[in-house]
Amino acid sequence: MATNKVVLIEDSPVALEILQRLLNSSPDVDVVGVARDGAEGLEVITKTKPDVICTDFMMENMDGLELTKRVMADDPRPILVISNFVQKTDVDNVFRLLQAGAADVFPKPTTDSPTDYERLKSSLVAKIKVLSSMKVTARRSQQPLSGSVKPITSGAFSGTQPLMRNVSSRVKVIAIGASTGGLQSIQKILGQLPSNFPLPIICTVHVSTGVLSGLVNWLSSECPLKVKIAEVGETPAPGTVYFAPEKCDLEVDFRGKFIYSNCPVENKHCPSINVAFKSLAQFYGKAMAGVLLTGLGRDGAEGLQAIVQAGGITVAQDEKGGGAFGMVKEAITMEAVQQVLTIEKIAPFLLKTLSE
Structure with a gap:
């Protein structure tokens, strides 16, 4: 090897x-x-x-x-x-x-x-x-950042994207799971969505302890949607991106409100993509879409399977997009993936799904 x-x-x-x-x-x-x-x-x-x-x-x-x-x-x-x-x-x-x-x-x-x-x-x-298996692309010099000004980047909403009107879709929530190295991929997806995106987006990401607040701040400048860490008792709101907290699993209760749960000792990842996906699938059923990005290990595969079994829509990032393919490969083996797409095509697919 x-x-x-x-x-x-x-x-x-x-x-x-x-x-x-x-x-x-x-x-x-x-x-x-x-x-x-x-x-x-x-x-x-x-x-x-x-x-x-x-x-x-x-x-x-x-x-x-x-x-x-x-x-x-x-x-x-x-x-x-x-x-x-x-x-x-x-x-x-x-x-x-x-x-x-x-x-x-x-x-x-x-x-x-x-x-x-x-x-x-x-x-x-x-x-x-x-x-080591990630594919990265060149970045030319960018304008200086200011704490009070949100820069317009190539991925961020610049006012040229069509706003979403008269959306009637069975999908009511989108869940995204990503591993190490998935931060840039999430940015690419969120940056293609319009400011009036009509659904909540719930993200579970494997990041090092202590960096989540920086990640949320960065994404807030890179996409037109509101980005925050999910709070206990909140109901997921349209046009808002929620992140699972550090050191806790994120779930929803019988009312659809966010709750935190302790991570089992045997779970390698905390927060767990599987836990979030399964909880959302149980509450939303066929009214949800799950997106699994490339990563090492198996977290997310069982959760994506739960979404399929509940009648929801599942999408996974293709192997050519870079990053370890373990999580997606496991989900494909379990027949839990309905669409395999490049990272650039995931947001357009979601937008198309909402307009059908």
Whole structure:
């Protein structure tokens, strides 16, 4: 089995040594180069052609944000930012990194204890394995971001998209499930939907603890819909995108209102796509559509099957779109996928479904 080639860029000698030893201890990862800052990192990346770039954020000479911009403009590759500065209190940092094209962020342990890093090894290696199979495209320089101004991007609503009127569809809710690296894919889907999209969209995503608020902030600037974390007791409203909270499963009760539930110890992912899909299928039945994006593992397959069994509509991202195909492949094996589409065609399919 081919290993995933990684370049590590980290200005702390201790953290660099620990990360290098940690990743090289996995049979699935091969650290092919290291660097102490972004400028040196660009040279190493050019020489080694890695599958994934793992970089710190705050560094001298060239920080992780500038490195991300340079790589995504000239030689796009999946970038995982591993840093102390992508925690819950660092919303702006997460926002800018995702805007620049970083595939995901991963909060670094608060200390340089090898034990703390070892505790995160499995989730870090899992992210690298998923990101190594992602296909990323070049991003040219973008206008500076302001905390008070939402930029208009190529994917965001610019007033030229047709508004939706006289919609009468049996579908009343859309659920989306995504794994590591799926943040950009969700943005592509949401960015194609009009501002008066008539249904609620409920998303369950495997992201590192502490980055959800940054993700919501970023998506709010990238799409015309309202984006927020689902709150207990809320009823899903049209034109709003809801995200499952961190460290809890998101479900709906018998009234259709959001509730949080504790994640079972045996569940690898929290929040779980399966849990959300099954709960929504039980309440909405045939009046829902489920979208499963590529990712590693099996989460989402059983949930998509529950939607099919309830009479709903199911869509999955095709293998050519990049990313590990495990979740979708499992769903296809279970005959839970009705439509397999490229990421660019998922939003048009949903819009067409609502107009039928």
